[in-house]
Amino acid sequence: MNAELIVRRGVLAVAFAGLLAGGAYAQSQDPTPQQQDIQNDKKDIRNDKKDLAKDRADRNADQRDINHDKRDLSKDRADRNADQRDINHDRKDLNKDRADRNKDQRDINRDKNQLVRDDQKYGANSAQAQADRKDLHADRVDRNKDQKDINHDRTDLNKDRADRNADQRDINHDKKDLAKDRKDRNKDQKDINKDKKDLHKDRKDLRRDKRGR
Numbered sequence: 001m002n003a004e005l006i007v008r009r010g011v012l013a014v015a016f017a018g019l020l021a022g023g024a025y026a027q028s029q030d031p032t033p034q035q036q037d038i039q040n041d042k043k044d045i046r047n048d049k050k051d052l053a054k055d056r057a058d059r060n061a062d063q064r065d066i067n068h069d070k071r072d073l074s075k076d077r078a079d080r081n082a083d084q085r086d087i088n089h090d091r092k093d094l095n096k097d098r099a100d101r102n103k104d105q106r107d108i109n110r111d112k113n114q115l116v117r118d119d120q121k122y123g124a125n126s127a128q129a130q131a132d133r134k135d136l137h138a139d140r141v142d143r144n145k146d147q148k149d150i151n152h153d154r155t156d157l158n159k160d161r162a163d164r165n166a167d168q169r170d171i172n173h174d175k176k177d178l179a180k181d182r183k184d185r186n187k188d189q190k191d192i193n194k195d196k197k198d199l200h201k202d203r204k205d206l207r208r209d210k211r212g213r
Contacts, residue, residue: 041202041209048195048198055192055195058184059185062184065184066178069177073171073174073175076174079167080164087157094150094154097146097150100146101149104140
C-alpha cells in the first residue's frame with residue numbers, strides 16, 4: 001500500500017514537472033504580448049541611437065565643411081582685395097607713365113621745331129643744331145622708355161584684373177558652398193532633434209510596457 005502510494009506520488013510529481021517544463025518552454029517559444037512590446041521597444045531604442053549617432057556625425061561633418069568654406073571665403077576675399085589694390089596701383093603707374101610719355105612727346109616736338117630754326121639760322125653743323133639733335137635724341141629715348149613702361153603697366157593691369165575676376169568667381173563659389181553646407185547642417189540638426197524625440201518616446205513606451213501598461 002505504501003509502495004503504491006509512493007508510485008502514485010512519483011507519477012504525479014513527474015507529470016507536474018512536465019507541465020511546468022512545457023509551460024516554460026511554451027512561454028520561451030511564444031512570448032507574451034507584453035514581452036513582445038518590450039522587445040520591440042528595445043529594438044526601436046537601438047535604432048534611434050544609431051540614427052542619432054549617424055545624424056550627429058553628419059552634422060559635425062557639415063560643420064567642418066562650413067568652417068572650411070569660411071576660411072576659403074576669407075582667403076579669397078583677401079586675395080581679391082589685394083588684386084584690387086594692385087589694380088589701383090597699376091592704374092596710377094599707367095597714368096603717371098602716360099603723363100611722362102606725353103611730356104616727352106611735347107619735348108620731342110619742341111626739339112624738332114628748335115632744330116629746324118637753328119638749322120636755318122646757324123646751319124646744320126652748328127653747335128646749336130648739334131645740341132638740339134642731342135636733346136631730341138634724349139627725349140626720344142625717354143619717350144620710348146615711357147612707352148615701354150606703359151605697355152608693361154597695361155600687361156600688369158590686365159593680369160591683375162584677370163586675377164581679381166578669378167578671385168571673385170572663387171568668392172561666389174565659396175558663398176554657394178557655404179550656403180549649401182549651412183542648409184545641410186541645419187537639416188541634420190533637425191534630424192537630430194527628431195531622433196531625440198523618437199528616442200525619448202520609445203524609452204517612455206518601454207517604461208510603460210515594463211509596468212504592464
